[in-house]
Amino acid sequence: MCGRTSCTLNPSNIRRACAYKDGKGGLKEPEWKDAPCGGQFKPSSNIPPTAYTPILYQTSHEEDRVLQPMLWGIVPRWFKGNDPKGHGLTTNNARLEGIEDSKLYSSCLKHRCVVVCDGMYEWKRDGSNKQPYMVYTSQDGHNIEELLQYSQDPDSEINQGEWKGPSLTKMAGLYSVWKKEDGTPVYNYTILTRESNDVLSWLHHRMPCFLSDADVEEWLDPSTPVKRAFEILKLPKEGDLSWHTVSRGVGNVKNQELDLIKKVDPAVKEDKGVSKASKNLMSSWLKRPGTEEHKDQSKKPKQ
Secondary structure, three states, X not given: OOOOEEEOOOHHHHHHHOOEXXXXXXXXXXXXXXXXXXXXXXXXXXXXXXXXXXXXXXXOOOOOOEEEEEEEOOOOOOOOOOOOOOOOOOOOEEEOOOHHHOOOXXXXXXXXXXXXXXXXXEEEEEOOEEEEEEEEEOOOOOOHHXXXXXXXXXXXXXXXXXXXXXXXXXXEEEEEEEEOOOOOEEEEEEEEEEEOOOOOOOOOOEEEOEOOHHHHHHHHOOOOOHHHHHHHOOOOOOOOEEEEEOOHHHHOOOOOXXXXXXXXXXXXXXXXXXXXXXXXXXXXXXXXXXOHHHHHHHOOOOO
């Protein structure tokens, strides 16, 4: 499954990280297009379904690649209304098995896309305990936490020129274009999932369909036959993916601190789902006149 992702880079850096070789062998950055419906992408370490996230797609073999924020969760083409989130179905994931016969997804099979992110989160259950992990593309000479450096100073040298940072994780998706009653197009997508193999079955019995950089071109090309496109979706091998435990705070989408992607010792006991903002608010409230803590402080002898 995939129900939570992280994408902490800004659009400029995502374009750099998704640069590819064009037909002449030169390095080309995908064009960034804003969502025509006005949906906004905000860099985040804790992205849930129904958010707008950067999606890589291509409209024809001759066209260049495009990056555009799209709504996470396919909107059924038969759904009517003005709220694309109001259909009541869970469509953030689409099972690869039997998808060609799916009433909901079969019409999207030629609208293939790549979901670009730092990584995705999955929870390992151990009785009543749930420990979140971040899963991401294995890095060659980098640490995934280096991504946080790019959000600190937009004018620094690392935010200029050719991308030399960590590799982003790429997952296979399908996209659709749904229209509101007034005709406004809403681009939306789903992430393809499959049965996990030994690489991730210890964590969850299902996983996203991951893509290597080498497979992106053929997957995106609309002229690639559907059967061939499915053959591209290879199971990950040992060493293709990495993971580490993260804060249980990622379980609450209100928690948006970028450092949620950092490795956390699972033995460390945390305040589950309590954000820093919530803690600060509680601390301020306790210091107000009339609270029990304030009364207790007032009773302390003067020194």
